[in-house]
Amino acid sequence: xxxxxxxxxxxxxxxxxxxxxxxxxxxxxxxxxxxxxxxxxxxxxxxxxxxxxxxxxxxxxxxxxxxxxxxxxxxxxxxxxxxxxxxxxxxxxxxxxxxxxxxxxxxxxxxxxxxxxxxxxxxxxxxxxxxxxxxxxxxxxxxxxxxxxxxxxxxxxxxxxxxxxxxxxxxxxxxxxxxxxxxxxxxxxxxxxxxxxxxxxxxxxxxxxxxxxxxxxxxxxxxxxxxxxxxxxxxxxxxxxxxxxxxxxxxxxxxxxxxxxxxxxxxxxxxxxxxxxxxxxxxxxxxxxxxxxxxxxxxxxxxxxxxxxxxxxxxxx
Numbered sequence: 001x002x003x004x005x006x007x008x009x010x011x012x013x014x015x016x017x018x019x020x021x022x023x024x025x026x027x028x029x030x031x032x033x034x035x036x037x038x039x040x041x042x043x044x045x046x047x048x049x050x051x052x053x054x055x056x057x058x059x060x061x062x063x064x065x066x067x068x069x070x071x072x073x074x075x076x077x078x079x080x081x082x083x084x085x086x087x088x089x090x091x092x093x094x095x096x097x098x099x100x101x102x103x104x105x106x107x108x109x110x111x112x113x114x115x116x117x118x119x120x121x122x123x124x125x126x127x128x129x130x131x132x133x134x135x136x137x138x139x140x141x142x143x144x145x146x147x148x149x150x151x152x153x154x155x156x157x158x159x160x161x162x163x164x165x166x167x168x169x170x171x172x173x174x175x176x177x178x179x180x181x182x183x184x185x186x187x188x189x190x191x192x193x194x195x196x197x198x199x200x201x202x203x204x205x206x207x208x209x210x211x212x213x214x215x216x217x218x219x220x221x222x223x224x225x226x227x228x229x230x231x232x233x234x235x236x237x238x239x240x241x242x243x244x245x246x247x248x249x250x251x252x253x254x255x256x257x258x259x260x261x262x263x264x265x266x267x268x269x270x271x272x273x274x275x276x277x278x279x280x281x282x283x284x285x286x287x288x289x290x291x292x293x294x295x296x297x298x299x300x301x302x303x304x305x306x307x308x309x310x311x312x313x314x315x316x317x
Contacts, residue, residue: 002078004030005092007068009083010037010058011159012220012239013263015044016246017110018083020123022049030078035068039239043220048128083114107261125246125266129224137218141189141226144212150186152177153227153244155235156200157192162257162282162296164199164236165305171203172302173234173309178210182313186231189214191223191240232313234305236297237263245270250316252309256297257282271312275300 004025009015015036025032026049033052034044041055054071058064065088077094089097098117106113115123144151156170177183187210192200194216204213218226223240224247227233233244233251237258244251245265253265255274264272275282275297282296 001031002029003033003075004079004081005033005072005075005077005094006035007080007082007084007086007088008034008036009040010056012037012040012043013237013242014083014110015040016125016127016239016242017263017266018114019044019047019125019127019246020111020115021081021118022047023126023128024118024123025079033072039220043127043224043243046127046130046221048130049126081117107259109264109266110262111266125242127224127246129221137222138225140212140214140217141222144187144189145229148185148187149229150183151226151230152183152186152188153191153230153233153235153249154188155191155233155238155240155244156203157196157240158236158238160290161199162290162293163238164295165254165256165297165300166295167200167203169300169302169305171206173305174211176302176306177309180310182310182317186210187212189226189230191215191235231317232309234309241265250313252312254297254300254305255279256295256300269316271308273300273305273308 006021008018022032031051034050035054035056036044038055038057041053044050045053056064056068069091073092077092079096080089080092080094081098082089083100085099085101100114100117102113112122154170156167158164174188189212192215197215200215224243227244227247227249230249233249235241237253237255241253242265245267250269251265251267252271255272257279259279260272260274276299
């Protein structure tokens, strides 16, 4: 069988947006080896389209690339697809090499620009999740299902503080939504990683019966299972937003310093709510330092998100 090596992203969102390649190569009868970062690894190790997943953890002086080379250089590949745009493929035995490089000024959606590497058809994100795999940490969710089956997922996290809507506004949004008839029976589940927990303290300290903390308590695979049984997702532009869209859950993404054209969630039931200022206006000024900023989404009001959320939910419900 033909062999393909796909070197994907270190980030969950980018790995999901590129995941349509897995189905494309499987349909071409390829044996697929996927390389990705530790976070997407926890999801894609359950993907039925992939034959082998290699976890690539960053090391000092880029030694992780040498470690990867040692694992794959003795294999004769029919194709190497490098979505990181590195030189690694030139040090491997391969019939064909495909390198992904795109201008930061490009306004083409990430999924389309990756799909263009192998033809003119868009290959939408795919997971082909194996539900028989372990999702054993869902007892808490199963218990909640006895009370309600109306779950609204809230993900106030992102991989950079500039992309986060202030946490107090998520609290106010939940409170306003709960007072509406369509959300009166809803339970709001808060999602995120252990590392996100400290940034959500004020929200997680809320002991209201309709708010349940799942932050750092379940795996990505378990989140995906919950998403398939929920009603709505609201969150910042993040990997979890793309995971929600992939699960076909109605998804609302809050955008500020992100390029909506390149990173909007893909799906029939998705909505982007963005700041009045574009990502170029938020980050394009002289002296901008991404390491020395807080939230860049403060001009996105609770009332605007509430109004657009309510309209969207009534349309898709």
